[in-house]
Amino acid sequence: MESQSSRSESQTDPLNNPATKIPLDGLCHELHSLQDLANRGAWRSIIDKVSRARALSLLQKPHDHVTYLAFNALAFTKLRRFNEASSELDSVEDLDSSHYQYETYPKIYPNRVGSMVPFSLRWLHALIPIKLGQRQQGIDRLYGLLDFVREKIMTKENNNLSDSVRVWRKREVFVVNCIIGHHLSHKEFGVCLSLMKSLLSRNSSDPYLISQLGYIQLQTGDLEGAKASFLKAEVDGKNNGSLSEVEFMNLVNRNKALVYMVGKDYVSAVREYEECIVRDHTDIVAFNNKALCLMYLRDLSDSIKVLENALERVPTVALNETLVVNLCSMYELAYVNHSDIKRTLSSWIARVAPDDFDATCTRT
Template sequence: MENLTQEDPLSPFVRFSSPGDLAPDLPSLLDLAARGQWRSVLDKVSRARATSVLSKPHDHLVYLSFNALALHKLRRFADASLEIDSLSPTDNNPEDPFDHPRFLYDSYPENYPSFRGSMLPFSIRLLYADLPQRIGNRSETLDRLYSLLAFTRARSGDSWRRREAFVLGSLACNHFINREFDVTLALIRELLVANPSDPFLLSRLGYVQLQIGDLDGSKESFAQVEAMKLNGAEFHNLVGRNKALGYVVSKDYVSAVREYEECIERDPTDVVAANNKALCLMYSRDLSDSIKQLEGTLERVPTAALNETLVVNLCSMYELAYVQHGDIKKSLSNWIAKVAPDDFDPSCTRI
């Protein structure tokens, strides 16, 4: 069963903190990124670079990070790598390619009389770590992520603890995707040491325990979440989805569908519940209703539901249900082309 709750490991790349926020027209770039208009981001950066708008060193770094992120989102990974590699001076530290005076505010006292330390957006370090696996070198990505983890741990402050947690989460996701569950469990438990009452972390622990067949462990993790008795639809839906997964494991699809329906009633934008309800209906041999569920979700909440995993599942159902599924998928693809953000992968329709 597809779980759509996994966070995009690049989602925080568009968040910057002072003094980088002083870069020209940053709100516009942030707005374009939030709306998934990555081609417009590339165009805006290109036009800014062609003029005298970017007048200070950190301006160039912030705009470069947006450009590299946009290239990454558009799956132009080789171009994104070239963009990041352009920062590496010939006399850099091989253990940290960004350990160089050119990246320090201190090196430009005429521009930044009040600032000290590195002006490099953390997003550049994250992209530098993530990109190798996108072009076939996962081992290099792991090496860089673990180096980045050490880098964050060597620094103090709440913002660095948040970055440390994000890198740990990225590593856990990487190992999970590659079915290295023992390492994934160890990393999640390390995250729980700092945040023992995080219901989402505990739920992820339960998901991994289910993957390795530790049913008792997953029940205990999910029970800890439910016992928190927090308020809000988001928490109640988390509990509901956890319960539903337990039913799925025991092949009680009727009960799982009931839990997912309650989640959807509480929050119609809960795409995870909608997707998993459709899969349970399919497992129950109710292919017609499973298709209606996903089509209805796309119609009601297209911005939230337009997810490659959901579309792949819907197209798979079309292939099972209809002999002439090509025409139906073509219609879906044409609709997606009108409403999807730039980084949506149209190949997921398998036309």
């Protein structure tokens, strides 16, 4: 059974559109349509659309080609077709080449400078080697991407571009969390703590980052350190402004619940998660972990109801592999005819899930 410590942060790109002041389709062929398909998780449709656009020679501008390539690589990655994603990336030159600079084409992009490479393409360039088992190459590229992001932050700060700095700061957090995730999977806790503390050195009152530090401390067995971090997140983060009031209060409740779970005080943990759910019925971490606590209290019937209720109320949010794996495990513990129940669940998932959902998680 898998618990969840926090909601994954909205990952700052899925595909970055650099032309915020220009109509989407004015810069790239049918970009709005691609983004709509991505938002709906229609990754196979994206692959088909890219293939047709290439076959019909609809991509005329340099930016068209690099943007469609990025969407195609992302779609292959979402569908776990990593070799095909790698082939897309292999067709790209050095991402910092002048070939991908707007100023190289002044007649096509008058008065526009900078890179046309979406941030997500740089991220995929680092991620794909890891997915193909080439961990060291991927880690090296992730650290290279982190250096790139921090250079951008420094440049934007020197030019007093505050809005742009905020975007790149979010990307810094995203990349650091990617790196931490890979180090955590190999129990390299010292590196993780160092990386998180480096982020906190520049934003010491961010409740999300302080909480992330607490989650890492919990995994190292440092319960007292985690408690101190969670308390700091609650006290110092109150007026930070990086989260809405509801997001902040739910973060505090989830942090308290985690400490209770570690201490096996599941009744108190359930109470904290219930407060989260009342406040925000899309808080899937709270739904998932409340159900686990009820299961640990040997209340399988209610734990199943909690997860089924989450899937019924907010299917587009609740439909993730961790929650479904936990629900199927509970079915196996609770019912003799669990195979039939899981098949019914699988049929429902097939109708509503995005293309990248891993249907094997139902174990039917």
